[in-house]
Amino acid sequence: xxxxxxxxxxxxxxxxxLDQGGDDLKKCFQCATCSVVCELxxxxxxxxxxxxxxxxxxxxDRLVADPDVxxxxxxxxxxxxxxxxxxxxxxxxALRQECVAHYAVPRFLADWANQIKYLPxxxxxxxxxxxxxxxxxxxxxxxxxLAALLDLADHPGFYAWLFPHWLLIGFYSFFxxxxxxxxxxxxxxxxxxxxxxxxxxxxxxPVLGIVPSVIRALTPIFTxxxxxxxxxxxxxxxAHLGVFYGFVALFIVSVWAVIALYGINPFIxxxxxxxxxxxAQWNPWKILANLGAIALIAGCVMAIQDRLKQEEEAGASTSxxxxxxxxxxxxxxxxxxxxxxxLVAEPAGVAGLNALAYVVYFVHLxxxxxxxxxxxxxxxxxxxxxxxxxVYAEHTGRNEGKLEKT
Numbered sequence: 001x002x003x004x005x006x007x008x009x010x011x012x013x014x015x016x017x018l019d020q021g022g023d024d025l026k027k028c029f030q031c032a033t034c035s036v037v038c039e040l041x042x043x044x045x046x047x048x049x050x051x052x053x054x055x056x057x058x059x060x061d062r063l064v065a066d067p068d069v070x071x072x073x074x075x076x077x078x079x080x081x082x083x084x085x086x087x088x089x090x091x092x093x094a095l096r097q098e099c100v101a102h103y104a105v106p107r108f109l110a111d112w113a114n115q116i117k118y119l120p121x122x123x124x125x126x127x128x129x130x131x132x133x134x135x136x137x138x139x140x141x142x143x144x145x146l147a148a149l150l151d152l153a154d155h156p157g158f159y160a161w162l163f164p165h166w167l168l169i170g171f172y173s174f175f176x177x178x179x180x181x182x183x184x185x186x187x188x189x190x191x192x193x194x195x196x197x198x199x200x201x202x203x204x205x206p207v208l209g210i211v212p213s214v215i216r217a218l219t220p221i222f223t224x225x226x227x228x229x230x231x232x233x234x235x236x237x238x239a240h241l242g243v244f245y246g247f248v249a250l251f252i253v254s255v256w257a258v259i260a261l262y263g264i265n266p267f268i269x270x271x272x273x274x275x276x277x278x279x280a281q282w283n284p285w286k287i288l289a290n291l292g293a294i295a296l297i298a299g300c301v302m303a304i305q306d307r308l309k310q311e312e313e314a315g316a317s318t319s320x321x322x323x324x325x326x327x328x329x330x331x332x333x334x335x336x337x338x339x340x341x342x343l344v345a346e347p348a349g350v351a352g353l354n355a356l357a358y359v360v361y362f363v364h365l366x367x368x369x370x371x372x373x374x375x376x377x378x379x380x381x382x383x384x385x386x387x388x389x390x391v392y393a394e395h396t397g398r399n400e401g402k403l404e405k406t
């Protein structure tokens with residue numbers, strides 16, 4: 001006989017879930033249709049029925065330690081088939097936002113990163129930090145007066161003059177490193193919470209090692225195969241693939257550019273070599289970066305179009321969704337504009353184009369800061385928590401014994 005469990009409703013938690021898109025929660029009358037129709041719901045404790053019960057009861061402690069919240073991909077098959085219109089897909093999306101905020105270190109950044117009213121603050125932080133960096137240091141330690149930055153048209157070298165590579169790399173490495181430290185603390189707390197929840201109920205029985213679990217979890221992540229099982233919104237698979245691989249391509253090229261600049265360039269002075277930086281326009285690395293930017297933009301546009309359709313099955317969209325997809329799109333567009341303006345302005349030597357190129361580049365740097373440094377606090381954190389949840393599910397055999405759908 002299971003141990004008795006004392007229910008302690010968290011009313012503030014329920015209110016936040018209702019405000020974040022789960023406002024139809026109270027229509028649920030526990031018919032379990034959602035768990036039956038979901039092609040991803042597996043194992044002896046299928047979702048999202050139990051999550052709907054726990055949310056109605058305000059059991060935040062159980063929900064933030066529940067890996068099944070992250071196994072949901074919000075295809076909304078459950079929402080369109082719900083006889084009461086309770087929209088379980090939207091409720092689980094709100095729960096994922098709650099999980100991100102719950103494990104965020106520090107917590108207030110998660111509150112800032114997901115509310116429109118704090119957007120000016122989130123943009124102002126990198127703006128001020130970048131201006132301070134530019135005001136103090138110039139190339140090779142040369143003091144650069146802030147007033148000199150206003151005379152952008154008279155300086156060659158373009159973007160490296162505005163923000164030297166060594167300073168740019170150091171700046172982003174420092175702040176992104178702090179963000180990744182916070183992310184690491186968050187996912188460790190998440191793993192421990194999942195394990196503690198299973199141990200308290202006597203269900204923690206590992207069936208697969210960590211490394212094999214990681215391999216099995218990463219396969220569907222790289223293929224996005226679970227999106228193909230969705231019926232209501234199967235089209236989301238293509239949009240997610242574009243965003244995912246577009247970002248991966250840009251990240252890989254950025255990392256290689258740093259390696260090439262400081263690990264290879266000093267030893268291979270021939271800058272026509274494909275390995276060294278800066279890359280020629282038809283260099284394979286440059287082509288990969290451009291293709292990545294196009295894929296990122298295309299994926300974002302498809303995702304936005306999907307959310308704007310206002311169809312019954314589209315699902316609720318909140319600032320948690322819009323801020324992330326909007327930021328990704330802005331990073332991709334300003335990145336391509338930065339490259340295009342350099343190609344046009346540098347040979348032409350037109351003062352107006354030069355100044356515009358610097359302004360767009362600076363805006364791009366601000367947006368990249370917001371995307372990378374706020375990663376653990378925005379919807380971008382899905383890439384961390386969903387991966388950890390999927391690894392844990394494989395590790396504990398949570399998805400074994402899938403019921404056949406008829």
